[in-house]
Amino acid sequence: MSVRYNKQGFTFSSSMEVELLVLTDLTYDELENFVKSQGLERYRADQIADWIYDKYVFNFKDMTNLSKQTRNELAKIAKIIDLSPVERKVSKLDGTTKYLWILEDGNTVESVYIVHPNRNTACLSTQVGCPVGCPFCATGQSGFIRNLKTSEIVGQLLFMEKLHGEKVNNVVLMGMGEPAFNVDNVFKVLEILTHPKLRNIGARRITVSTAGVPEFIEALGKKFPQVRLSVSLHAPNDEKRDILVPLNRKYPIALVIQALKRYIEDTGRRVTLEYVLISDLNDSPDDARELYNLLKGLKIHVNLIPLNPAVEGYKRPSHERVTGFARYLEARGVEVTIRIEKGQDIDGACGQLRMRR
Numbered sequence: 528m529s530v531r532y533n534k535q536g537f538t539f540s541s542s543m544e545v546e547l548l549v550l551t552d553l554t555y556d557e558l559e560n561f562v563k564s565q566g567l568e569r570y571r572a573d574q575i576a577d578w579i580y581d582k583y584v585f586n587f588k589d590m591t592n593l594s595k596q597t598r599n600e601l602a603k604i605a606k607i608i609d610l611s612p613v614e615r616k617v618s619k620l621d622g623t624t625k626y627l628w629i630l631e632d633g634n635t636v637e638s639v640y641i642v643h644p645n646r647n648t649a650c651l652s653t654q655v656g657c658p659v660g661c662p663f664c665a666t667g668q669s670g671f672i673r674n675l676k677t678s679e680i681v682g683q684l685l686f687m688e689k690l691h692g693e694k695v696n697n698v699v700l701m702g703m704g705e706p707a708f709n710v711d712n713v714f715k716v717l718e719i720l721t722h723p724k725l726r727n728i729g730a731r732r733i734t735v736s737t738a739g740v741p742e743f744i745e746a747l748g749k750k751f752p753q754v755r756l757s758v759s760l761h762a763p764n765d766e767k768r769d770i771l772v773p774l775n776r777k778y779p780i781a782l783v784i785q786a787l788k789r790y791i792e793d794t795g796r797r798v799t800l801e802y803v804l805i806s807d808l809n810d811s812p813d814d815a816r817e818l819y820n821l822l823k824g825l826k827i828h829v830n831l832i833p834l835n836p837a838v839e840g841y842k843r844p845s846h847e848r849v850t851g852f853a854r855y856l857e858a859r860g861v862e863v864t865i866r867i868e869k870g871q872d873i874d875g876a877c878g879q880l881r882m883r884r
């Protein structure tokens with residue numbers, strides 16, 4: 528027997544193939560409907576949510592406040608999670624931990640658990656590979672296979688929290704993939720993570736990163752105005768960006784900046800602009816000047832990321848070049864940080880995911 532959820536509700540079929548419903552695929556309303564469809568009282572949804580999102584119990588048999596019969600019945604048609612860890616690498620430099628997960632179809636994705644002095648951050652993937660294909664990025668060079676399901680994104684977070692024995696303070700959708708191309712699942716993930724009865728993370732503690740898809744930026748601002756937005760620009764003009772972020776050929780810089788202006792107007796929020804500095808490609812004083820002219824007057828924070836070399840031919844600039852770039856912007860009133868990368872020895876830093884198996 529299998530059970531599916533669609534807009535009409537739950538449908539049951541008696542096919543021989545057992546396809547289990549994954550509960551981390553469900554929003555709170557859907558979970559409630561599922562519980563009711565099983566003839567259970569509504570409050571059982573809260574109990575199940577508590578087991579999954581607070582106690583990290585991923586099997587029905589340990590949900591001891593449900594009757595044994597209910598647990599057995601639920602296990603026949605549903606499960607909690609649909610990925611499992613196959614590899615865990617811990618950085619000797621800073622404790623950052625990279626996970627490789629195996630999905631039910633055999634594909635693999637990675638996530639990173641980043642340790643800061645007073646907080647922990649989970650960096651989650653949204654796709655298997657990435658269709659944007661930035662030439663300096665290991666993920667982009669590994670091609671694109673498919674979108675991740677809601678449960679496969681939520682599952683990365685829950686499993687990492689379970690394995691570390693503590694809740695993270697921040698979540699960033701900045702791992703493998705372009706969230707804008709998996710918008711339905713990404714929005715459902717945001718709903719699940721922020722719902723008070725599910726994972727209950729403050730929306731301001733979640734950041735969604737995009738390579739710059741204007742429709743997505745607009746939709747995110749309207750639907751989740753409190754979620755943080757981060758846009759990967761990586762180049763100060765279309766000529767360079769067409770090469771460094773090939774999506775630019777479809778959405779040139781002017782369209783991205785226009786979308787950012789609208790987003791800032793609508794939400795009043797500051798946007799983070801990610802800019803990977805690559806030696807001799809986008810790190811010159813002229814590049815800094817062009818970037819400044821683009822951003823002048825915008826409520827923007829620029830995050831400069833000295834490249835973590837992951838693909839041959841693309842190098843990290845010298846320290847002087849990086850600080851010179853930052854100082855140029857700072858001197859003109861732009862808020863700038865130079866990102867201190869974590870997990871470089873385990874290929875867990877930005878742009879390095881999926882480099883090794």
Ligand code: SF4
Nearest residue numbers: 657659660661664667
């Ligand atoms: S840098 Fe980001 S958008 Fe570009 S290929 Fe890598 S994962 Fe995709």
